[in-house]
Amino acid sequence: MTSEDVVPSLKRWGQRSVRAKNLFAVLADIRAIDKYTVEIKLKEQLGTVVISLAVPNNFAAIYPKEVAEKFPAEVKATEYIGTGPFKLVEWRPDQYIRMVRFDDYKPRSEKASGYGGAKIVYVDEIRWIPVPDVATRTAQMETGEVDVART
Numbered sequence: 001m002t003s004e005d006v007v008p009s010l011k012r013w014g015q016r017s018v019r020a021k022n023l024f025a026v027l028a029d030i031r032a033i034d035k036y037t038v039e040i041k042l043k044e045q046l047g048t049v050v051i052s053l054a055v056p057n058n059f060a061a062i063y064p065k066e067v068a069e070k071f072p073a074e075v076k077a078t079e080y081i082g083t084g085p086f087k088l089v090e091w092r093p094d095q096y097i098r099m100v101r102f103d104d105y106k107p108r109s110e111k112a113s114g115y116g117g118a119k120i121v122y123v124d125e126i127r128w129i130p131v132p133d134v135a136t137r138t139a140q141m142e143t144g145e146v147d148v149a150r151t
Contacts, residue, residue, distance in 0.1 A: 001062055001083070003032035008068040010038070010060055015073035019058040023049060054115065085121040097128040 007030055014024040028041040040049070053060045064081055071077040080088055085107070086099040107118040129146070131137045137149040 001064070002035050003038045004035075005065045005068065006038045006062050007032050008065050009062045010040075012063075012068050012071070012073050013060045017058050017060070019052050019055055020060070022046065023052045056115075085119045086126060094130060096130075099126045099128070100124060 014020045026042045028043045030040050033039050067079045085105045087102040089100050090098040101121050110117040112118050140146040141149050
């Protein structure tokens with residue numbers, strides 16, 4: 001991915017994301033400086049820039065330029081490109097998302113830190129199962145039915 005992918009992806013995200021609205025309300029300009037540098041200029045200071053770009057829920061996903069420009073902001077992108085340690089195998093809306101280890105993934109050399117650095121895969125498969133009810137998620141954790149839950 002290069003800055004030529006990042007700029008159209010961020011512009012699309014700015015029109016689509018609830019999280020992006022505050023950022024884009026004060027955005028003066030966003031442009032590619034060189035192959036790997038993007039400049040974001042604001043009309044005024046905003047302390048939530050990094051949080052807005054990186055928050056796990058509704059984050060600024062970067063697509064190849066062709067994909068970002070192919071899907072208008074009001075249309076959900078249906079072409080998924082990833083760079084991480086897992087690959088999408090199956091998505092059944094309201095049932096689960098199934099991801100498996102991506103054997104060609106090469107971890108970064110830096111130590112893992114939050115969402116950055118090396119990501120080492122210790123499992124072969126992950127299933128993300130939506131459980132809307134908080135009490136049910138809590139009970140699943142208490143009984144060991146699931147390994148991780150956000151409450």
